Every structure is written in C-alpha cells, then in structure tokens.
Amino acid sequence: MTERFIAFEGVRKSYDGKSYVVRGLDLDVAKGEFLTLLGPSGSGKTTTLMMLAGFEIPTHGSITLAGQRIERVPPHRRNIGVVFQNYALFPHMTVGENLAFPLKMRRLPKAEVTERVRHALDMVRMASFESRRPAQMSGGQQQRIALARALVFEPQLVLMDEPLGALDKQLREHMQLEIKHLHDRLGINVVYVTHDQSEALTMSDRVGVFNDGTLQQIATPHDLYEAPDNPFVATFIGENNAIAGEVMELSGGTCRIRASDGSLIAARAGVGLKIGAKTTLVLRPERITLAAAASGPNRFRAHVHELIYHGDHLRLRVSVCGCDDVRIKVPAGSVETPKPGTDIDIGWAEGDCRALALS
Amino acid sequence: MAMVLSDETVKTAIDTAALTRRLRLLRRRSQVKALLLVAPLMIFLVSVFVLPIGVLLTRSIDNSDVSRALPTTAAALATWNGRDVPGEPLFAALAADLKASSREDVAEVAKRLNNYESGIRSSLLKTARNIRNAQAPFQAAFIDVDARWANPERWSVFKQAMPKMTDFYLLAALDLQRSEMGQITGVTPKNAVHLDVLLRTFAVSLSVTILCVLTGYPLAALMARSKGWVANALLILVLLPFWTSLLVRTSAWVVLLQSRGVVNSGLIWLGLIDAAQPLDLIYNRIGVLIAMTHILLPFMVLPIYSVMKSIPPVYLRAASSLGAPPFSTFWRVYLPMSMPGVSAGGLLVFILALGYYITPALVGGPRDQMVSYFIAYYANQVTNWGMAAALSAILLVAVLILYAIYNRLIGIDRLRIG
CATH class of the missing domain: 2.40.50.140 (Nucleic acid-binding proteins)
Structure with a gap:
C-alpha cells in the first residue's frame, strides 16, 4: 500500500437508533486502487458507499479522503463521481446536457464544457449519441453515459453502486472489462459495490467482504479465494x-x-x-x-x-x-x-x- | 420447373390474402365487442352532454325565427333594391305574414328586430295589432300606424334580419357589430361590455392559476416528502374541500373576510389595523382571488403531488454528487421533472376558473363578475338565448385554443393528472 487515499476509522451507522447497519468499520484504500465491497444484501456495503458519497452521515467515527475529514462535507462539495444502479441519467436532458451538467455546476467556460463533453463521449465510444435522450437508449448505452458523466469532471474517486445489475450477462461481462480498462487508463480510485462475486474477483485490486455490518476480510481476489479468513468468506466466495x-x-x-x-x-x-x-x-x-x-x-x-x-x-x-x-x-x-x-x-x-x- | 415455381407463388399469394381477410375479421369482431361495452356511456354522454351543448351553441348563430314567421316577406324582400321606399307588394306580404302569425311569433320577431334597431319592437307590435283588421292598400295602412314604415332603413333592418344564420351575437359578444354597409366595426364605448368581461375572466383565471401554483407547489412537495401519518393527514386536508359543498366553502369565506369578520377582528385585536378602517377583503377582487384560489387548490396540488411522488430520489442524489448545490438541484432537476404536474394542474385550474360563477357572484363586487355570470344573466333574466350561446361559444373556443397552445408547447401526452 503506497499512499493512504481513503480511510474509514471506527465508522458506525445506525438508521433507527436501535441497531447498527455498519458497526465498527476500519478501512484503508490506497491511491489508484480498485476496491470492491462485496456482500449479501443488508450487509452494510451500500451504506458504506453512501457514507463515502455523502448521502449518509456516519453515527460515529471519521472518514478521510486525501487527508481531509469529509464525513460532514455535503455531497456536492466532495468531488466524487457516483454511478448509480439505474444510471439516474436526467430524463429531461439530452446525453450532452447530462454530461455538461457537472461542468456547468463547476462554472467552467463554455468552450471547455463542449470540449470535455466530447472527450468523455469519445472515451466511452458514444460520440454519436450526444443529442439523444436517455429514454431512447438501451441499458448498456445508458450505463456508458452514466459512467462518462461520473468521469467527465475528472474526480479522483468514482463510486459505483451495482452499476451492472440491470444488464444481461453478456453485456455485463463486456462492461466489466470496459470499466476495468478505464480504471487502468485513468489511474483513478474506484470503490465498487456488488453482490456478484465473479464481478468482484475479475475487476478488483482488492475485495472487501461484508456480512452483518462488519468487514469480514479485505484482500486481493487471489488471497480471498485461496486463503479465506473465516467460514463466511470461504463459503461466500466461490x-x-x-x-x-x-x-x-x-x-x-x-x-x-x-x-x-x-x-x-x-x-x-x-x-x-x-x-x-x-x-x-x-x-x-x-x-x-x-x-x-x-x-x-x-x-x-x-x-x-x-x-x-x-x-x-x-x-x-x-x-x-x-x-x-x-x-x-x-x-x-x-x-x-x-x-x-x-x-x-x-x-x-x-x-x-x-x-x-x-x- | 418454371411452371411449378409460378404455381407455388400464386398459392402463397392467395393464402396471404385469405389470412389478411381472416385477421381483419377477427380484429373487427373484437372492435365491435369493445364498442358495445362502451356504448351505454357513449349514448349517455351524447344525449346529455354533446347534444345539448351542440344545440345551445347553434343558437348563437341561429336566426330562423324571423324568416320562419315572415316567409312571404322574406321572398318579397329579395326583389327590393334596398334604397327606395318599397312598393305595395312588400307591404302586402308583411301584412299577410303578420295576419298569419300567432301573437307569440310576432312578439319573438319584434324582440329579434329590436337587436338591430331599438324602438322597432313596440312599433311592430302596434302595427301588427292594427294591421290584423286592415285592408289593401297596405302601404298607406302601415304608414298610417307608424310613419317610420316609409323609411328605407326600417326595411333594411328586415333585410338584415332575414338570413337564417347571423353573426350578430358572436360579434356582439366581442363588442363588434355590422354597420349598415355590412362592415364589422366596434360598438360604441357605452355598449362595449363583453370584451371587458372576457378580459376580466382571463385575468382572474390567470391570477388564480398563478396563486395556486405558488401555494400548491410547496404543499405538494411537502406531501411528497413526508411519510406515514403526516402524509395521510396532509392528503386528507387537501381533499377535505372536495367533501364540502362549494356554496358552504364560499359562504365560509364571507364569514371570514367581511368587514366585521374573523380576519378583520383578529387584526384589530392585534392592533395591526385601526378599528374604524377594517380592510376591504370581500366584495372586491381580493375576495374573489382568495376564495377561488382556495377552492381550486386541490386541482393544482393533486397532479403535482402525483408527479412528484413518481420522481425517484436517486435523481436528486445524482445531481448532488455531480456538484449541484441544493438550489441548483431543485431548479435544474426537480422542477423540470415535476413540470408535467404543474402544467396539468395549471391547465385544469385555469379552465375550471374560466367557468366560475357562484364564487365571484357571492364574494365579488359588480366589477368582478366573470363571463359565466353574463351567460346566466342572458339565459335566465333576459331570455336572450342567442347572446348566452354566443358568450358560451367564445368561452369554449378560448379553452380549445388554449388547449391547442398547450399541446403545441408541452404536448398533451405529457399531461399527468394521476
């Protein structure tokens, strides 16, 4: 681990004041790492991601991003790209407008917005779709645009919440590779949430396995498969x-x-x-x-x-x-x-x- | 070989045609079934809605009363040059028609003609009474009863009134008239009331719509965001007015807003206004706007609420993750996505407000009466069906134009009521 980029320290989260959804999370992520949070539903992995994105505030503990405490920073000032499960492309905007949205929010000059939108569309090979509406595109195309939108403002960290969950198997495998290649090319950090273990193993530098609100093990895919720490991880992975x-x-x-x-x-x-x-x-x-x-x-x-x-x-x-x-x-x-x-x-x-x- | 091939082709062609016929037959059968299912409602709607409205609207251009009562005169007028005093044949024709008509018919004709020239009514009724027993030559007999029968203008009134259809009422509804030369001109300012009323109707409706949007949008947003019993309670509060009679609600506003009413008493008690000068909140435009906004608010809130309910919160999260501060998230994402509800509610409230009658009549002053008041006035008080129908037609056309504009700008398929 070269440089600590994201750090969770003693993070706990409760929604109802009775039980913890995430209980005592300590987690370090290195710069440029592709980390996947894997676990059954209700294991706390999505809550962890939402706390990182800023949509949920931890009940206890601290979250640090690039040396800054961020757990009280509102989401729009965190500069983190998020790809949602159902893409969440704005239906009343064209693809181009969707991509320009984060840039306009950052008040970039018009010429630069145009330039960056075009560049982002080229990156996901969707240049001809700029004037389409999200409803006129297939799931895979919408997913690519959602990815481009999360990357267009050049965040250092991109969060993905089961982004491929709604796609069919073949497309999903194709997109896995595409996301992996983008990560390798751009050198950004990715925190990826999934319940699909093969997705976790093929894409990630490290995988964190969640169960029952705790991080069971965090390791490379190989170590996770070959040397599970406990029976849960052993039976959950493979x-x-x-x-x-x-x-x-x-x-x-x-x-x-x-x-x-x-x-x-x-x-x-x-x-x-x-x-x-x-x-x-x-x-x-x-x-x-x-x-x-x-x-x-x-x-x-x-x-x-x-x-x-x-x-x-x-x-x-x-x-x-x-x-x-x-x-x-x-x-x-x-x-x-x-x-x-x-x-x-x-x-x-x-x-x-x-x-x-x-x- | 070629022979066999062409045989095959012919056979397929025949089969396709038969298949198409069969398909069409099956489709028609299901269409007939569907039609039979909706038939009772269709018959009901046509007989109690489309038909009466259609008949009423024809009254706005219908002018057959005069020509039906005076058929011989109509024929004789066709040969009159329109400038000179007509000859004996026209007088004889009118005399014959007046003798043949019942008193009621003559009275109707007289009333109609009076629209063109005031004073002709009594003259004609008097003439009709005297002419029943008169003998030829009728020209002298007519002029004997009233010297104005020698005026060509008097006869041009008859000529104007003869066609079976007239644009008189429709023009009058827009404060226009035809001059003797047949050109459309404005009526004298003293008689110009209708245009003012129409403009007032639109102004009041527009104000009410805007007030409803401004008050209803935040309420709908609050309802869409709250959960559990709070959401239920809010919904019931919004629906409550629907369960109370319109008259009761309007009267309640009278109690609240009158000069010694609840609002004024409260303000006086608080020392905010002088007891000697209570605020004028009723029997004026303010009262109309308050009461109508309250009554029409549910029609604004419910469409907006149902659209807001269907906006997944993930879009707001997405906007905020992309760097949009709360206000931009609202302005660039939430507002545009809730717009179909706003436009549906706006259209609904505006169209309903255009036809409001009871509320302005009860809480408005004389300068706040809307077009429906005048329709009722013409239909009930002065029995001028032509004018009532013409005003209704203008109102209907205005609504249809509005609808067309809405469809062009926003698209009616984007309208979402529930």
Missing part, C-alpha cells in the same frame, strides 16, 4: 465444502483435524486456531480428486449420493469424513464415471484445505 472437526495437532502452518467420524485430515491452519478447539475445514470442490489420481495423506472412502452432468464437468455429491454433503467437481471425461450408491476413493492435497477458527 463454492466450498465445509467439514466440521476438532483440532488435534498444530505445528507451524499445518494442522491435523479429527472429523466427526474419526478420520484424521491434514490441513493448512488458519489464523487463531487452537488445539482442542472446534474448527471448520474448507475445501474447494474442484480440488478433490478421484482415487486414481489421489496421493498424499488425505485419502478417504466416500459414498456417492448423486451425480449431475454439467457438460464441461461433472458434479458428485458424496458422504465423506462424517459430512454427507461434500461436493466434488471433476472435468468431464477425465475419469470413469462413478455410479450413485457405490463407494469410491477420493483424496486432496494438504495445501488445498484450510482449517478455520470459528468466530
């Missing part, structure tokens, strides 16, 4: 099997776990693990291999319940280590297809499963 057990041995980064049926599993140890404590062992379905390929300490006999064909891969639901809902994902055609009701041998590497402390 697909994970969770096997309950008890810590038997703990040495350095590895440990041995006894599952409920007595089998011993070798695993990497998560933070805060103690001998004798209950733990949840997390294991990605695609990291489990069927017997023929399995080697190493973790080899078990599993009972196949179900087999689902997905075209490019197969999914098995098996009972193993006292857990009867373990899912396995294997590439189609790589192995002989097991039959439901039979027993098979499965295994996984020690480094592929993590024992996490229960909070």
Whole structure:
C-alpha cells in the first residue's frame, strides 16, 4: 500500500437508533486502487458507499479522503463521481446536457464544457449519441453515459453502486472489462459495490467482504479465494465444502483435524486456531480428486449420493469424513464415471484445505 | 420447373390474402365487442352532454325565427333594391305574414328586430295589432300606424334580419357589430361590455392559476416528502374541500373576510389595523382571488403531488454528487421533472376558473363578475338565448385554443393528472 487515499476509522451507522447497519468499520484504500465491497444484501456495503458519497452521515467515527475529514462535507462539495444502479441519467436532458451538467455546476467556460463533453463521449465510444435522450437508449448505452458523466469532471474517486445489475450477462461481462480498462487508463480510485462475486474477483485490486455490518476480510481476489479468513468468506466466495472437526495437532502452518467420524485430515491452519478447539475445514470442490489420481495423506472412502452432468464437468455429491454433503467437481471425461450408491476413493492435497477458527 | 415455381407463388399469394381477410375479421369482431361495452356511456354522454351543448351553441348563430314567421316577406324582400321606399307588394306580404302569425311569433320577431334597431319592437307590435283588421292598400295602412314604415332603413333592418344564420351575437359578444354597409366595426364605448368581461375572466383565471401554483407547489412537495401519518393527514386536508359543498366553502369565506369578520377582528385585536378602517377583503377582487384560489387548490396540488411522488430520489442524489448545490438541484432537476404536474394542474385550474360563477357572484363586487355570470344573466333574466350561446361559444373556443397552445408547447401526452 503506497499512499493512504481513503480511510474509514471506527465508522458506525445506525438508521433507527436501535441497531447498527455498519458497526465498527476500519478501512484503508490506497491511491489508484480498485476496491470492491462485496456482500449479501443488508450487509452494510451500500451504506458504506453512501457514507463515502455523502448521502449518509456516519453515527460515529471519521472518514478521510486525501487527508481531509469529509464525513460532514455535503455531497456536492466532495468531488466524487457516483454511478448509480439505474444510471439516474436526467430524463429531461439530452446525453450532452447530462454530461455538461457537472461542468456547468463547476462554472467552467463554455468552450471547455463542449470540449470535455466530447472527450468523455469519445472515451466511452458514444460520440454519436450526444443529442439523444436517455429514454431512447438501451441499458448498456445508458450505463456508458452514466459512467462518462461520473468521469467527465475528472474526480479522483468514482463510486459505483451495482452499476451492472440491470444488464444481461453478456453485456455485463463486456462492461466489466470496459470499466476495468478505464480504471487502468485513468489511474483513478474506484470503490465498487456488488453482490456478484465473479464481478468482484475479475475487476478488483482488492475485495472487501461484508456480512452483518462488519468487514469480514479485505484482500486481493487471489488471497480471498485461496486463503479465506473465516467460514463466511470461504463459503461466500466461490463454492466450498465445509467439514466440521476438532483440532488435534498444530505445528507451524499445518494442522491435523479429527472429523466427526474419526478420520484424521491434514490441513493448512488458519489464523487463531487452537488445539482442542472446534474448527471448520474448507475445501474447494474442484480440488478433490478421484482415487486414481489421489496421493498424499488425505485419502478417504466416500459414498456417492448423486451425480449431475454439467457438460464441461461433472458434479458428485458424496458422504465423506462424517459430512454427507461434500461436493466434488471433476472435468468431464477425465475419469470413469462413478455410479450413485457405490463407494469410491477420493483424496486432496494438504495445501488445498484450510482449517478455520470459528468466530 | 418454371411452371411449378409460378404455381407455388400464386398459392402463397392467395393464402396471404385469405389470412389478411381472416385477421381483419377477427380484429373487427373484437372492435365491435369493445364498442358495445362502451356504448351505454357513449349514448349517455351524447344525449346529455354533446347534444345539448351542440344545440345551445347553434343558437348563437341561429336566426330562423324571423324568416320562419315572415316567409312571404322574406321572398318579397329579395326583389327590393334596398334604397327606395318599397312598393305595395312588400307591404302586402308583411301584412299577410303578420295576419298569419300567432301573437307569440310576432312578439319573438319584434324582440329579434329590436337587436338591430331599438324602438322597432313596440312599433311592430302596434302595427301588427292594427294591421290584423286592415285592408289593401297596405302601404298607406302601415304608414298610417307608424310613419317610420316609409323609411328605407326600417326595411333594411328586415333585410338584415332575414338570413337564417347571423353573426350578430358572436360579434356582439366581442363588442363588434355590422354597420349598415355590412362592415364589422366596434360598438360604441357605452355598449362595449363583453370584451371587458372576457378580459376580466382571463385575468382572474390567470391570477388564480398563478396563486395556486405558488401555494400548491410547496404543499405538494411537502406531501411528497413526508411519510406515514403526516402524509395521510396532509392528503386528507387537501381533499377535505372536495367533501364540502362549494356554496358552504364560499359562504365560509364571507364569514371570514367581511368587514366585521374573523380576519378583520383578529387584526384589530392585534392592533395591526385601526378599528374604524377594517380592510376591504370581500366584495372586491381580493375576495374573489382568495376564495377561488382556495377552492381550486386541490386541482393544482393533486397532479403535482402525483408527479412528484413518481420522481425517484436517486435523481436528486445524482445531481448532488455531480456538484449541484441544493438550489441548483431543485431548479435544474426537480422542477423540470415535476413540470408535467404543474402544467396539468395549471391547465385544469385555469379552465375550471374560466367557468366560475357562484364564487365571484357571492364574494365579488359588480366589477368582478366573470363571463359565466353574463351567460346566466342572458339565459335566465333576459331570455336572450342567442347572446348566452354566443358568450358560451367564445368561452369554449378560448379553452380549445388554449388547449391547442398547450399541446403545441408541452404536448398533451405529457399531461399527468394521476
């Protein structure tokens, strides 16, 4: 982390005076970073974004932007671009007028307004749409204009509140790349809110996972996927099997776990693990291999319940280590297809499963 | 091969035609069904609304009373040169018509003709009484009763009144008349009342509309922003006037505004005005504006409120995130987006105000009466249906022109009442 650009310190927010929507948020964002806030609905991620934009005032704590305390600065003086979920393009203005709006508010000379509007339209490749009305455009086009409007006044920070939520899958993936490229090109900060984890993983420098008003973990997409801090993050990001057990041995980064049926599993140890404590062992379905390929300490006999064909891969639901809902994902055609009701041998590497402390 | 191909083409063509016919048949069936469903209402509207109004409006140009009562005279007048004293045949024709007509018809004709030349009424009635028993030559008999029958002007009045249709009433409604030469000129200033009344009607309606916008817009904004029981209470307060009779509401203003009324007493008690000189709040323009604004306010508030309710707050957030201070957010975003409601309410209030009758009659002075008052006056008091219809027609045309202007400027499809 080079330079602290945004900082949340002890931020709490309550709407009703009874419960906190955001409770105790500490968060640092580096200059130029693309940060995504990810979480289920009601987890506090949007409230966090709204506090940054200035539409909500924190009940406690401070927010700093580029060294300035901003939690009491009204939104129109924060100079932060915001892209809203439903674009919020002004329906009574043309595209050009929508883009000129923030510039006129800043009293820029007319020639510069024209110049910057044209430049912003070129940036999102919508130059021919200047005189259209928002209602005459498709969702994707409106999204591009909303993006251009949030960037046209050259803010250092752009906030995006589920901006691609209303688009279809293909367009969404296309726009993800486009936003990513814009970020790389302009070197601005982006704080992006989504509940779509694949969106979070593909676009961000770092992802903050929210649940129940607290930041569960903030890490790079890779670390989040490979080394989740707690069971919530492990199961929220991607697909994970969770096997309950008890810590038997703990040495350095590895440990041995006894599952409920007595089998011993070798695993990497998560933070805060103690001998004798209950733990949840997390294991990605695609990291489990069927017997023929399995080697190493973790080899078990599993009972196949179900087999689902997905075209490019197969999914098995098996009972193993006292857990009867373990899912396995294997590439189609790589192995002989097991039959439901039979027993098979499965295994996984020690480094592929993590024992996490229960909070 | 070519033969087969053309056969195919012909076959498709026939099928398409049949399909089109079939589709049209099905569509027509559903149209008939829809028409039958609305038929009762259509019949009701046509019979009690369109038809009576249409008939009334024709009275503004209808002039068949004279020519119907005096058919022979009408024919004889056609050959008269219009300058000299007419000959015996015209006098004989008028005598024949007067003898054949009932007293009521003659009275109606006399009243009509009096519009063109005052004094002709009594002269004609007197002549008609005497001529019933007279014998030819009628020229002498007529002049014997009244020397004015020898005037060509007297006969040109008959000639003017003969056509089945007349623009007399419509011109009179705009303080215009036709000179003897047939040109349109203004009436003498002493008789010019209608234009003044029409202008006054528009001025009062416009003032009321502006007052309604100024008071109704903030109220609608408050309603749109409040939640829960506050919003309900405000809505009920706005709707409350709808549940009270117009007469009661207007009379309440009399109680409040009269010189010893609640408002004046309160101001005197507060020492703001001298007890000897209470404010003139009623039986003048101020009273009319206050009472009409109050009565028409719901028609302004409700359309604005419903439009404001449909403006998502995210637009205001967007404006503010783009750097617009609160006033600019209102002026550049909220106001333009709520404009359809303002224009709908404005149009509604203005058109309703144009036709106001009871309120100005009760709380206004003699110089505050609007065009409806004069329509009622002509229809009820002097039974001049032509004038009543002409004023109504002018009012209707004014409203239609207004509507057309509105449609051109804003577009009627953008009108949103609810």
